[in-house]
Amino acid sequence: MIMNPTGRQATKDEMSSLCITSADRVSKTKDIRRLFGFGALRRGTESLELLVTPSRELRPRVGVVVPKYGHKNVQRNLVKRRLKEIARTSLLPSLKKTNRRLDVLIRAKKKAYRSDFSWLEREANVALKTICSST
Numbered sequence: 001m002i003m004n005p006t007g008r009q010a011t012k013d014e015m016s017s018l019c020i021t022s023a024d025r026v027s028k029t030k031d032i033r034r035l036f037g038f039g040a041l042r043r044g045t046e047s048l049e050l051l052v053t054p055s056r057e058l059r060p061r062v063g064v065v066v067p068k069y070g071h072k073n074v075q076r077n078l079v080k081r082r083l084k085e086i087a088r089t090s091l092l093p094s095l096k097k098t099n100r101r102l103d104v105l106i107r108a109k110k111k112a113y114r115s116d117f118s119w120l121e122r123e124a125n126v127a128l129k130t131i132c133s134s135t
Contacts, residue, residue: 020088026063026103035063035105043131045123047111048083052131055103060095062087066108079112086121091128100132 026032034040035051043050055061064083066076083106095102112120 018089018093020062020084020092023057023059024061024092026061026105031061031103032063032065032105035103041131041134043127044109045127047109047115047120048123048127049107049109050124050127050131051105051107053103055101057103058101060092060100061103062092062095063103063105064108065105066112069110069113071113075113079108082117082120083108083112083124085117086124090121090125094125094128098132102131104128104131 026035035053039053041052043052064080064087066080066083068076087104087106091104091106095104106124115123
């Protein structure tokens with residue numbers, strides 16, 4: 001049984017809309033460097049930084065970068081899993097729903113290691129709303 005973000009059992013349509021494919025990910029080095037480069041829109045929160053550029057693909061894409069900041073791999077992987085889940089269940093569906101073709105890179109700051117899932121999700125959603133209202 002798969003639960004959706006609201007806590008009830010997900011339907012088949014909801015499950016397929018929450019699937020993230022390789023085409024939905026920003027994973028190539030050249031794409032990540034383009035997001036870090038000049039011209040990308042940046043919005044920072046206490047624990048996250050979102051970098052956004054128009055997508056060269058016909059769909060929105062999301063990527064995650066989590067620097068080590070002196071933490072162990074176990075802690076780093078926990079932050080990565082949290083951010084990927086936020087991208088899968090919240091950011092990507094809202095971008096698809098509003099038909100925005102953007103590449104979004106979520107970069108964790110040091111405080112992300114001390115933040116819980118709900119705080120990270122709230123910050124990511126607020127930053128994305130700010131970006132979408134300005135583009």
